[in-house]
Amino acid sequence: MTTIINYVTAFWSVVIMNCIQPVNWKQCLPVHEWLIPEIVYGWKLKTGEIKIYQNETMYLNDEK
8 A cells, every 4th residue: 555655646646746747838738648557557567568678678688
């Protein structure tokens, strides 16, 4: 439960508080371009479908 509270607090203080500022509206507005893909990526990490740094490791090992 503490972990969830920490994530929500961090999201609030970093994303929400920065997106409230009018100067950042242009970058924050297309939520479907940055938030949804990151939620999907996080879910894949959580379920074990992919591993952390999997793409980078494959690139360094010259795998396709």
